[in-house]
Amino acid sequence: MMYWIGMFIAGLIIGVIAKLLMPGKDPGGFFVTGFIGIAGMFVGGFLSGMIFGTSPTAGFQPSGYIGGIIGAVILLFVYRLATKSRS
Template sequence: MYWLWMFVIGLLVGIVAKVLMPGRDPGGFIVTGLLGIGGMFVGGFLSNLVFGTGAIGGPIQPSGFIGGVIGALILLAIYRAVKRRA
């Protein structure tokens, strides 16, 4: 059940990341949502490395949402850089 919530929250994180980083994206809504889901995983991984508080399978907390947004912003920036070069 945790993974399902992570995907749903990840879609919301993608939308928030898009709002925080406006501009022309090569992808649409689906790509932004996938980047948000990936951002949740990246943000969780980075918070585990920095703070050592990996709660995989635990409840989703506000700090996880913020970490997910930061991870999604990182992935969105990388995605834009790669698509510009191609």
């Protein structure tokens, strides 16, 4: 249970970092960026764990956080493309 809460909080922070790395106008605002960070943390952390062979519940793993940031930046980019094409 604590693992999921930690991932949620880390995902919010990762979303803010992704927003700082990729400045610009987001149609969704802070909350959407936060949710993108959470999704990026889960996906990027999971994939980096598979690549580097670490357990997802092993605690702090720099590769998981780096993968989370990369995943959040990619998801933020895709989100911007999807919302840009609608308007």
